[in-house]
Amino acid sequence: MTTRCGFVAIVGAPNAGKSTLLNKMTGAKLSIVSPKAQTTRFRVLGILMRGASQILLVDTPGIFRPRRKLDRAMVAAAWTGAQDADLAVLVVDARAGLTDEVRAIAETLAQGKRRIWLALNKTDLIAGPALLPLIDEVSKLLTLEHVFMVSARKGDGVEDLLDHLAAAIPEGPYLYPEDDLTDLPDRLLAAELVREQIFMQTHEEVPYAATAETESFVERPDGSVRIEVTIYVSRPGHKAILIGEKGSRVRSIGERARTELTRLLERPCHLFLNVKERAGWDEERARLRAIGLDEG
Numbered sequence: 001m002t003t004r005c006g007f008v009a010i011v012g013a014p015n016a017g018k019s020t021l022l023n024k025m026t027g028a029k030l031s032i033v034s035p036k037a038q039t040t041r042f043r044v045l046g047i048l049m050r051g052a053s054q055i056l057l058v059d060t061p062g063i064f065r066p067r068r069k070l071d072r073a074m075v076a077a078a079w080t081g082a083q084d085a086d087l088a089v090l091v092v093d094a095r096a097g098l099t100d101e102v103r104a105i106a107e108t109l110a111q112g113k114r115r116i117w118l119a120l121n122k123t124d125l126i127a128g129p130a131l132l133p134l135i136d137e138v139s140k141l142l143t144l145e146h147v148f149m150v151s152a153r154k155g156d157g158v159e160d161l162l163d164h165l166a167a168a169i170p171e172g173p174y175l176y177p178e179d180d181l182t183d184l185p186d187r188l189l190a191a192e193l194v195r196e197q198i199f200m201q202t203h204e205e206v207p208y209a210a211t212a213e214t215e216s217f218v219e220r221p222d223g224s225v226r227i228e229v230t231i232y233v234s235r236p237g238h239k240a241i242l243i244g245e246k247g248s249r250v251r252s253i254g255e256r257a258r259t260e261l262t263r264l265l266e267r268p269c270h271l272f273l274n275v276k277e278r279a280g281w282d283e284e285r286a287r288l289r290a291i292g293l294d295e296g
């Protein structure tokens, strides 16, 4: 039997729906989905078996104009993901249309040699014929091998996209065991789930000014795991918000993250959270490395 295996980069502007699409495709929640922009900080590999094809999905951070060091690192990680891939799926929010961000990404993609597919997302919000001018505009910027209309949220068109991906990736042996879902290490997953809850449960600049790191991850003889995660904030005000009245906010963040983690790791998890203030954490190179990124 001929097997196929290839990397597929999911590329797009912040909020295009890349993480939602990745999750829909793999059928498991691997990557962060949040209504706020720029939540994905590093590559997450979704591993997907479809017939005799192993599709390795690379979720990339939203590509935007970087200002801080951390942002620059995020962008560098995004492009590395796109460059290593066999093909790139450019996800565009069909309702938002051809924004400056989409244009900039398309222009950069056009300079590479990778095959590019367009996935117009959120088609549950906009009627089919209205999408044709947008497809025209995008195809003027770069050569598109295929165009798909999908709703990552509802799943419309996602099966079709997967069938085409399975057939399009190069022939070759599987690079990962067939039952692996992600290569995201468990300790990073724990920190990511905490960060996701920070995004869900706090507002405005707080989630962007916070990061989470797993300090310890200890498997116990009874099969459970004890995890300590530290949330770093850069301002005292943010620390108070994250802790909440009598610790209610941090408790709620911990409870929700623990439920998700228990489900994903398929074993009892005991999660302990700390909130620490650390001015300028986002400018520290060591921290970038600790959350999985080198400086861009």
Ligand SMILES: Nc1nc2c(ncn2[C@@H]2O[C@H](COP(=O)(O)OP(=O)(O)OP(=O)(O)O)[C@@H](O)[C@H]2O)c(=O)[nH]1
Binding pocket: 012, 013, 014, 015, 016, 017, 018, 019, 020, 021, 032, 033, 034, 035, 036, 037, 038, 039, 040, 060, 061, 062, 063, 121, 122, 123, 124, 125, 150, 151, 152, 153, 154
């Ligand atoms: N109506 C609708 N909303 C969607 C669809 N796909 C994603 N969304 C929503 O759009 C928002 C952004 O989705 P994400 O998947 O986080 O977007 P992203 O591109 O990964 O964003 P970054 O991590 O910031 O790069 C979320 O509120 C999603 O629920 C869709 O097909 N239809």
